[in-house]
Structure formats: C-alpha cells, structure tokens
Amino acid sequence: MAYVGLGQTSASILGTAAWLILIFVLHPAAYGRLSWLFSVAMLSSSVFTFGLGVVMATSYPEERNEALPGTVVALVWLFAIAGGGVTAGLLALVAETPPDEAFFTGALVFSLSVFSIHFHVLLGRKRYEAYMWGWIGARASALLLPLLLYRALGSVPPMLLGLSASYLLFGITSLGELRHGFNLQSLRGKVAFSAKAWLSGLCGVSLNYLDKILIGLFFPLQVLAVYQFSYRVFLLLTVLPNTLFFYLLPEKSSGNESRSAERVGVGLSFVLAAAAYILAPWIASRVFPGYREGIDTIRLMGLAVVPMTVAKVKSSDLLSKRRADCVLAANLFAAGAGVFGVLFVFVNDFGLRGLASAMTLVQVALVCVLFAFPRFLRGEPRSGRGAALAGLALFSLVAAAFFRTAMPIVRIEEEGAVVQGTLFAMDTVVNVRIRMDDEVKGRALLRESFREIERIERLMSAEDEGAEIYALNANAGSWTPLSPETISLLKRAKEYGELTLGAFDVTVKPLVDFWMEEVKRRGRAPEREELSRFLELVHHRDLEIDERNGRARLLKKGMGVTLGGIAKGYAIDRVCGFLLERGVEGGLVEIGGEMRVFGSKTWRIGIADPRAEGKMIGVIPLRDAAVATSGDYRRYHLLGSERIHHIIDPRTGATAKGIISATVVTKDSLSADALSTAVFVLGIEQGLALLERIGAAGVFVDSERRVSVSSEWSARFWRIPDE
Ligand code: AMP
Numbered sequence: 055m056a057y058v059g060l061g062q063t064s065a066s067i068l069g070t071a072a073w074l075i076l077i078f079v080l081h082p083a084a085y086g087r088l089s090w091l092f093s094v095a096m097l098s099s100s101v102f103t104f105g106l107g108v109v110m111a112t113s114y115p116e117e118r119n120e121a122l123p124g125t126v127v128a129l130v131w132l133f134a135i136a137g138g139g140v141t142a143g144l145l146a147l148v149a150e151t152p153p154d155e156a157f158f159t160g161a162l163v164f165s166l167s168v169f170s171i172h173f174h175v176l177l178g179r180k181r182y183e184a185y186m187w188g189w190i191g192a193r194a195s196a197l198l199l200p201l202l203l204y205r206a207l208g209s210v211p212p213m214l215l216g217l218s219a220s221y222l223l224f225g226i227t228s229l230g231e232l233r234h235g236f237n238l239q240s241l242r243g244k245v246a247f248s249a250k251a252w253l254s255g256l257c258g259v260s261l262n263y264l265d266k267i268l269i270g271l272f273f274p275l276q277v278l279a280v281y282q283f284s285y286r287v288f289l290l291l292t293v294l295p296n297t298l299f300f301y302l303l304p305e306k307s308s309g310n311e312s313r314s315a316e317r318v319g320v321g322l323s324f325v326l327a328a329a330a331y332i333l334a335p336w337i338a339s340r341v342f343p344g345y346r347e348g349i350d351t352i353r354l355m356g357l358a359v360v361p362m363t364v365a366k367v368k369s370s371d372l373l374s375k376r377r378a379d380c381v382l383a384a385n386l387f388a389a390g391a392g393v394f395g396v397l398f399v400f401v402n403d404f405g406l407r408g409l410a411s412a413m414t415l416v417q418v419a420l421v422c423v424l425f426a427f428p429r430f431l432r433g434e435p436r437s438g439r440g441a442a443l444a445g446l447a448l449f450s451l452v453a454a455a456f457f458r459t460a461m462p463i464v465r466i467e468e469e470g471a472v473v474q475g476t477l478f479a480m481d482t483v484v485n486v487r488i489r490m491d492d493e494v495k496g497r498a499l500l501r502e503s504f505r506e507i508e509r510i511e512r513l514m515s516a517e518d519e520g521a522e523i524y525a526l527n528a529n530a531g532s533w534t535p536l537s538p539e540t541i542s543l544l545k546r547a548k549e550y551g552e553l554t555l556g557a558f559d560v561t562v563k564p565l566v567d568f569w570m571e572e573v574k575r576r577g578r579a580p581e582r583e584e585l586s587r588f589l590e591l592v593h594h595r596d597l598e599i600d601e602r603n604g605r606a607r608l609l610k611k612g613m614g615v616t617l618g619g620i621a622k623g624y625a626i627d628r629v630c631g632f633l634l635e636r637g638v639e640g641g642l643v644e645i646g647g648e649m650r651v652f653g654s655k656t657w658r659i660g661i662a663d664p665r666a667e668g669k670m671i672g673v674i675p676l677r678d679a680a681v682a683t684s685g686d687y688r689r690y691h692l693l694g695s696e697r698i699h700h701i702i703d704p705r706t707g708a709t710a711k712g713i714i715s716a717t718v719v720t721k722d723s724l725s726a727d728a729l730s731t732a733v734f735v736l737g738i739e740q741g742l743a744l745l746e747r748i749g750a751a752g753v754f755v756d757s758e759r760r761v762s763v764s765s766e767w768s769a770r771f772w773r774i775p776d777e
Pocket residue numbers: 557558559560562566616617618619620683684685700701702703704727730731735
C-alpha cells in the first residue's frame with residue numbers, strides 16, 4: 055500500500071509541477087486552451103474505459119482467472135481507439151477545434167485509456183512497486199516531453215502529442231496480457247459492478263475536470279488559465295488529504311479507529327488553508343507574475359482543503375464499512391452541484407472568484423452529503439447534529455469568503471464615498487474608481503464602464519475573430535467595411551504616425567508577431583534580410599481609409615494592424631467621457647498601468663521601476679490629466695542576454711533600444727498612450743524634443759537606468775532616491 059500511496063503522491067506532485075512550469079512557457083490563452091483539451095481528454099478516456107480497470111483490480115485477486123486481464127486489456131484497447139476517434143471527431147465537428155488539436159486530443163484519449171488499464175492490471179496483480187514506477191515514469195515523461203516538443207516545434211498541439219506519447223509509452227506493456235487469451239465469459243456477472251465502478255470513476259474525474267471543461271466553454275480562456283493555475287497550487291495542498299486517505303483506508307479496514315491521525319490531519323488542513331491564504335499574494339505576483347488575478351482564487355480554493363480532508367476521512371470510514379454506495383451517491387451529488395455552481399457563476403457574472411468559491415462549496419457539499427447520506431439511508435433520526443453543524447460552519451466560512459471577495463466580476467469595495475471595481479480585460483487589469491455617495495448608482499456605473507471597455511476590446515482586437523480589426527487584417531489586400539468608430543480611431547492612429555515621423559505605426563503588427571512569437575520559438579536573432587522583408591509590410595501610409603464609404607484596406611497581403619499601442623488610451627477616454635456625462639464629479643480609470651483622472655482632486659501617481667517589480671522610481675502629481683507608460687518589462691522574452699520586447703522601431707524593424715521606460719503626461723489618454731509608445735521608439739533626445747514641441751511632459755529611464763525628466767516637469771517630479 056505504501057507503494058500505491060507513494061506512487062499517487064509523486065504522480066500528483068509531478069503533474070502539478072508540469073502545469074506550473076507551463077505557466078512560464080505559454081501565453082495564458084494557450085495555457086487555458088491546453089488545460090481545456092487535457093480535461094476533455096481525461097473525462098473522455100474515463101468514459102471509454104467503462105470501469106473495466108476496476109473490475110480487473112478487484113476481481114482478479116479473488117478469482118485468479120488468467121483470461122480476465124487478457125479480455126479487459128483487449129476490450130479497453132478497442133474502446134480506446136473508438137473513444138479517441140469519437141473525441142477527435144466531436145471536437146472537430148461540434149467544438150470547432152482545429153484538426154490538428156482535435157486529432158492529438160483524440161490520441162491522448164487513447165493513450166490515457168491504455169495507461170489506465172495498464173495500472174489497473176498492475177494493481178490486480180498486486181505489482182505495487184511496478185505500479186508506483188509506472189506512474190512516476192509516465193508523469194515525469196509527461197512533464198518533459200511536451201516541453202521538449204514545444205521548444206522544438208513552437209506550438210501547442212505537439213505538446214498534446216508529447217503527453218500522449220508519455221502515457222502510451224508507460225501503458226503499452228499491457229499488451230503482454232493478450233497472450234492469456236480473450237474470453238468474454240470471464241466478465242460474466244461483473245457487468246453491473248463494472249457499471250457502478252464506471253459511474254463512480256466518472257464522478258471522481260468529473261470533480262477534477264468537468265469544471266475546467268465547462269469554464270473553457272463559458273468563459274474566456276484567460277479565465278480558465280488563472281483558474282487552472284490556482285487549482286494546481288491547490289492540488290499541492292491536497293497531498294495531505296490524499297495521503298491521509300491512503301493511510302486510513304487500510305488501517306480502518308483492519309479495524310483500527312485511528313482517531314488521532316484523523317484529528318491531526320484535519321488540524322493540519324486548517325494550517326494549510328491559512329498558509330495558502332497568507333502566501334497567495336506572494337505566489338501569484340512574485341513567483342508567477344502575470345497571474346495576479348489568482349490571489350483571491352488561490353485563497354478561496356485553499357479553503358477547500360479543509361472540507362476535502364474531512365471528506366477523505368469520512369470516505370475512508372464508509373469504504374472500510376463497505377458503504378461504497380454512499381460514497382458514490384455523495385460524489386454524484388457533488389459533481390452535480392459543481393455543474394450547477396459553474397452555470398450559476400456564469401449566469402450571475404460572478405467571475406473567477408465565483409468559480410473558485412463554487413469549487414470550494416462543492417467540497418463542502420460533498421462533506422455534508424457524506425455525513426448525511428448513510429444516516430438517511432439507515433433512517434437514523436437521532437445522531438448527526440454535530441456533523442450537520444460542522445457542515446454548516448464550513449459552508450458559512452466559504453460563503454463569507456465568497457461574499458467578501460467574490461462580488462460580481464466587478465469587485466467593488468467601498469471607501470467612504472468612493473466606489474471602485476476591477477476587471478480583467480484587454481489582457482490586463484482594469485481599475486475604475488469614482489466618487490459617488492449613492493452606492494447602488496455607483497455600482498451600476500462601474501458595470502456600464504466595464505461593459506464599454508469589453509465592447510471596445512471586441513471591436514479593436516487583432517486576435518479575436520469577431521473583431522473589426524481582425525477582419526481588416528484577414529482581408530489585407532481588399533476593402534473591409536468598418537464602423538465609424540473604428541475608422542476614426544484608425545485615422546487618429548495614422549495622425550500619430552505622421553506626427554512622430556513614423557515612430558508610431560499601427561501597421562507594425564507583422565513585426566510584433568515576428569519578434570514575440572517566431573523569434574521566441576527559434577531562439578535566435580533573425581538575419582537583416584529577413585527584417586527587410588517585414589519592413590516592406592510596415593507603413594501606416596499603406597493603410598488606406600475611405601471614410602465616405604465606411605471602409606479601409608491594407609494595401610499588401612501580409613500586412614496587419616495592431617491597436618495595442620493606442621486602444622487602452624482610447625478606452626480610458628471613452629469611459630471617462632461616459633462617467634463625466636453621467637455627472638460623476640471625480641474619479642480614476644486605469645487599464646494596465648495607463649490612467650486618466652478627472653475631478654478636482656490631485657492624485658499622486660507612482661512610476662514603476664522598470665527593473666524592480668513593485669518598486670517605484672518616482673511620484674508625479676496628476677490632476678485632470680492622463681499618464682501612460684511604455685516599458686520593455688511588460689511583455690518580453692530573453693534571447694541570450696538580450697531583452698526582446700513588444701515595442702518595435704518601425705524604422706529598423708528591431709525591438710526599440712535605448713529607453714527601458716517612457717512615461718508621458720497629457721490631457722487625454724489616447725495621446726498619452728500613443729506618445730508613450732512613440733517616444734519609447736524615438737529615444738530620449740528626439741522624444742523629449744517631440745514632447746516639448748506639442749506641450750506634453752515626460753519621464754524616461756534609459757538602459758543605464760538614468761532618469762530624464764522634461765524641463766517643464768523637473769520641479770514637480772518627485773524622484774525616489776536609489777537605495
Ligand atoms: P504600449 O504598451 O502602449 O507602449 O503599446 C505596446 C503595443 O503597441 C505593442 O504590444 C504592440 O502591439 C504595439 N506596438 C509596438 N510597437 C509599436 C509602434 N512602433 N507603433 C505603434 N504600436 C506599436
């Protein structure tokens with residue numbers, strides 16, 4: 055049994071490590087996608103193994119019928135092939151998954167099934183040590199192989215292939231069982247049991263994966279990414295309940311009560327939940343920057359380790375008393391509650407924190423039912439008050455946390471007469487605060503502001519297939535009809551192209567993609583000729599706008615527009631305009647570090663240190679104005695020691711060098727946004743001259759970390775001295 059426990063524990067640690075490492079490698083959307091496909095494969099494979107593994111593991115030790123392993127292995131291989139095919143087909147036809155992703159996911163279903171029957175055979179034959187090494191091997195390979203393939207080929211589908219190969223490699227030896235022959239008679243009288251085992255297995259798998267499948271269907275992939283990340287952190291905590299379970303089950307089965315182990319286990323679970331709560335900010339912003347959204351999610355999910363531990367203790371109790379039915383029923387109930395929870399969160403716009411709370415509440419529900427069910431079945435009226443109270447207490451704990459942090463997608467905190475909310479949009483964090491005495495009205499305004507930002511994102515995204523800019527790029531070479539709003543923003547962008555002598559260029563997308571994706575994948579710097587090929591595709595002049603007919607076109611195929619350098623500013627201006635129209639007297643709108651404030655208050659705005667996260671280089675006062683910072687530290691990857699980042703010098707085709715952070719202050723956000731990107735490209739001298747010419751102010755940090763401030767500003771910029 056120790057081998058089994060050890061195998062399981064190492065497997066879950068290795069699995070968790072793999073998912074956490076992937077965070078450093080993949081874009082959140084790709085990460086979300088991969089977790090979705092993986093979850094689909096896990097669920098599908100457990101559908102298509104029909105509980106045969108458990109039949110093998112439980113019946114074989116009693117009967118020693120050699121025909122049994124051969125038969126189940128043969129059947130599972132057949133089902134696995136069918137299951138892989140069906141899954142791939144459904145994904146491609148119904149879920150509109152690209153063919154390669156669908157195919158590789160089908161392959162993964164096959165391999166997971168093969169691996170599953172293999173380790174059940176090992177269990178049945180009591181080859182526990184082989185079982186342990188099988189799991190460790192498969193998971194270690196599933197950690198390394200996908201990463202290697204990703205490095206070599208640079209896209210996500212091969213990672214699925216890596217996973218698939220790993221499980222197949224460690225499951226393929228099950229084929230050896232076939233030499234014992236195939237005999238359906240050996241399954242006689244086991245069909246009912248197999249069905250039960252199948253269902254209960256499905257419940258278990260659903261508890262772990264169905265939530266992710268549903269979230270992937272209903273929420274943006276980035277939400278799934280943060281959820282998956284937090285869930286993996288949570289899984290580290292579940293080593294405790296799982297180990298406890300594997301210890302208690304045999305102990306209890308042989309009649310030992312093990313009360314003190316239970317108490318210590320449950321006590322420890324509280325310690326773990328508290329530790330997760332305290333460490334969450336550090337984990338989510340220091341260790342995994344970019345997943346700050348995960349702070350609350352980790353905290354809420356961390357609480358689940360308490361009910362989960364109690365549930366494991368109770369399950370081991372029931373199982374040792376041969377009450378598997380109760381455990382099955384309780385799990386069924388919890389899986390149902392989970393589906394309901396995700397839908398409920400979706401319908402009510404409760405967002406990520408709502409999802410995390412739902413997951414934790416499902417564990418609470420599981421505990422309650424585990425305690426209530428056996429008594430209910432036995433018709434015992436008396437006992438159970440203590441258990442019910444404990445369940446209720448746990449429930450209230452999560453509910454309290456839920457209502458504290460899990461207010462709608464818009465998280466709103468009141469501070470005096472200020473209403474504030476946060477949202478994840480435009481690939482970053484949006485923050486709106488307004489002065490407002492009427493709380494209800496304030497919330498409604500925030501919600502409307504967020505809706506506006508999401509609307510603009512849907513319109514102006516270059517990645518989202520429904521967006522106008524996406525259509526413009528996809529149609530490069532011919533005309534695309536566009537809304538007046540998009541046309542006018544494109545016109546403004548072109549004006550900044552003229553004003554900055556080409557330093558700002560909306561058609562820079564092919565170069566951004568090349569540096570951020572292709573060069574990252576290759577891991578080496580491109581040749582000059584290659585860049586000049588791209589340079590031919592980049593010029594704002596070649597974006598033609600026909601305002602009268604409401605259309606625009608990119609002159610050459612292969613060209614592409616990105617509004618990344620200007621859309622945030624535009625959205626901020628729109629929201630400020632809307633709030634002012636509604637009579638809001640003062641407030642602040644911030645999207646990913648760019649912000650605009652309005653009203654009579656003077657705000658003190660910190661400028662981030664581009665090389666020390668969380669630190670500031672200085673503070674500026676801001677009143678009725680906007681500020682934007684462009685930096686090489688927001689999106690980048692390293693090529694040797696060189697930092698390749700997302701701001702391109704359209705004149706050279708390379709990532710802009712010289713400045714590492716450029717902050718611009720102007721009246722409105724759109725110009726601050728466009729200018730900060732432009733002066734980042736222009737460099738300090740030309741940048742300062744440009745700002746001076748148009749009456750704007752700026753603060754720059756160069757690659758030697760020297761700070762320059764435009765002259766008008768030097769008196770008002772308060773520099774934080776270096777330590
Ligand atoms: P920001 O953070 O406002 O400086 O904007 C950076 C984004 O603007 C990048 O992610 C690109 O999408 C886009 N971009 C990069 N270089 C340029 C450029 N030279 N002109 C206009 N947009 C650019």
